Amino acid sequence: MSLLGIDQTQVQRLRATADEITRSLAPLLRAHTTVTVERAVLRLLGVDGVDHHQVPLPNVVVNHLREKAGDGAAAAVCAAMLHTGASIGEVAEQVARGELDLHRLAQVPEDEVRALGHELAAEGLARIRANVREREERISRLPVRGQPWKYVIVATGNIHEDVIQARAAVRRGADIIAVIRTTGQSLLDYVPYGPTTEGFGGTYATQANFRIMRAALDEVAEETGHYVRLVNYASGLCMPEIVVMGAFERLDMMLNDSMYGILFRDINPVRTFVDQFFSRMVDAAAGIIINTGEDNYLTTADAVEAAHTVLASDFINESFGLAAGLRSDLLGLGHAFEIDPDLEDSFLLELSQALLLREVFPDSPLKYMPPTKHMSGDVFKGYLMNAMFNLSGIWSHQGIQLLGMLTEAMHTPFLQDRFLALQNADYVMNAARHIQDQVTFRPDSLVVRRAHEVLDKTGRLLEEVRGAGLLEAISAGWFADISRPADGGKGLLGVLKKSGRYFNPCKSVLAVQLGLEKEIDTWI
């Protein structure tokens, strides 16, 4: 039943427009790979570790290949394996020590190279599938609570301190723990290695840190009787690699937006679009729920005026996600409670937007972000704003409720802030648990009218984007009031033209797993 009287054929039309928008980028995706996609492939095939300068071996190999990476890093590495009889790890180490030059290999039959690549890719995928089974087994033993799932962040900078904070939050009812990355990691063109204890406003995303937090959450889940989902952030210059590492360590969710890096980190658009596609195929195979970052748009643009840009971007993220094999239930599409609290009826506008998103994406676990921009040093008012946000969340049946912290304007959360946030959510959501079944809206109510207005505007925006092209729309500043030209931004040098011989063994192996055999060649 539609509370808002939303016409699903209109929604389907918007979806079709979004599909045309994303589809028009396919030739670009097909023509390019990136250094981080190639490094992610190497990681999937089994390359890990660092050289004596702490440079990750996937970087060592791809840097060594230079333009030859346009053939696909896997091709050279597999050829070297066939040639030397060494394992993939040994090949990477020999390159790092300067003992092996991948530019000077004698010819090896191409079909042998490909067969070996596929074999290694299948092994990598098997590792990931084993984690999917383990997650399923744990969840069947330790059932997760109903939605909205309560999601809190830890961000001390020190993974061991994060563990203490995370376990405490889980004991007080958190369903999801996100470890926020340190300031600036998204612009590193490598993924740091090993456990870390120094970060600014967040903790480095490293595979070792993933493993440490995973183990801690699994342990505390045995006590509470509920599986705890672990989240990290992939968006940035190393998006696909971080997803592979997360898939290996059984992360459950990943911030993995198709445009966030472009808009909020000034990363080159082509690089980001290429990276998001491959990384989401890995998410899909790993059963990782992605989170998209539309909430951020409302920090730079006005939440009332720009509401339709959030929804339009959600359609685009959904379309890219589905194309890469993500099911609807793995699409944590983002939106936020960011309207100026001093505005009259601001709560009605928020509720309208939240209900609208719910009706437009009925099968997706929407990720609902709390007030951040209008949070101030007045923690008392902030606590109240978070309660209104929680009311909107339970009313509109959000999937992932990112709990607001009363100290948002000052610092990353203290232990007690998280506790207060969980208490706030528990109280409000319990008190209003069945409110959606109890209340209907008059067709001429503000809530209903506003929802239609936003949906109509979304349709118009999507059509304009289709007309102009997505890259042009981004360059013109249509999203988040931020303009990013396609030939600018960070990481542009890491975008490579694929050669005619390009080989990525993970592509076909993943495509088979995801049932994408037919379409995949039209995309990448």
Next chain:
Amino acid sequence: MDLNLREIRPYGDTLSDGAMQMSFTLPLPTGPLAKEAALRFVRRLGLAEADVVHMAELGEGFTFFIVYGKTRLFIDATDITVTAVESDVWDRATCDEKIRELFGRKLRIVGACIGEDAHTVGIDAIMNMKGYAGHYGLERFSMIDAFNLGAQVEPETLLARALEKQADAVLVSQVVTQRDAHLQNLTRFVELAEAAGVRDRLVLIAGGPRLDHKLALELGYDAGFGRGTFAEHVASFIITHLARSRGSSGSKG
């Protein structure tokens, strides 16, 4: 009711009652011992009559407290000097007029959020046409050429661009303060300007939600602005400062 400025205490419902509330966490498991520890702790903070009105278990051996108490400590309000930006604040039209009058040319202002800090909203609020909360930004001032370089700008780049544009003033924004990231970045920029021998040619202004004038002065800036700043505050300060320093050196722009 006699207010004694030399003996100022918090106010609950009776002058000088010293009533306060506070909340904090101790790394002790919830129980009588933790409660007693909290009480003794706030007594040491000067809360003579204190009461733990709420205690909750946070897990992992931590306990949260809400405490009410009355302090006998006081402050002498007659003995305080405040470091604040000293300049009148004029509206946009007046600023433009003053610039025309005093300098006879446009002022050039270059700004950025430096280091790894990616927060642009603050510097945009001050510099971009659109401004903030109904107050237009510096780009809107007809006698100001404003160049906003955005965020994640290296201090070296900011300085180079400021020199290239022959800037009169440089605006540096810092929002992330965790582990004193802002202090390092702000200091680095001043050091660069000094090393290049151009410090005195530029009005240097720092800004951000955790910054104030006093801190900015300590770091070697001419002024610092925190929350609630608008473009006209910054423009007025720059005009006043330039007029004062150029007036004293006898040159005009």
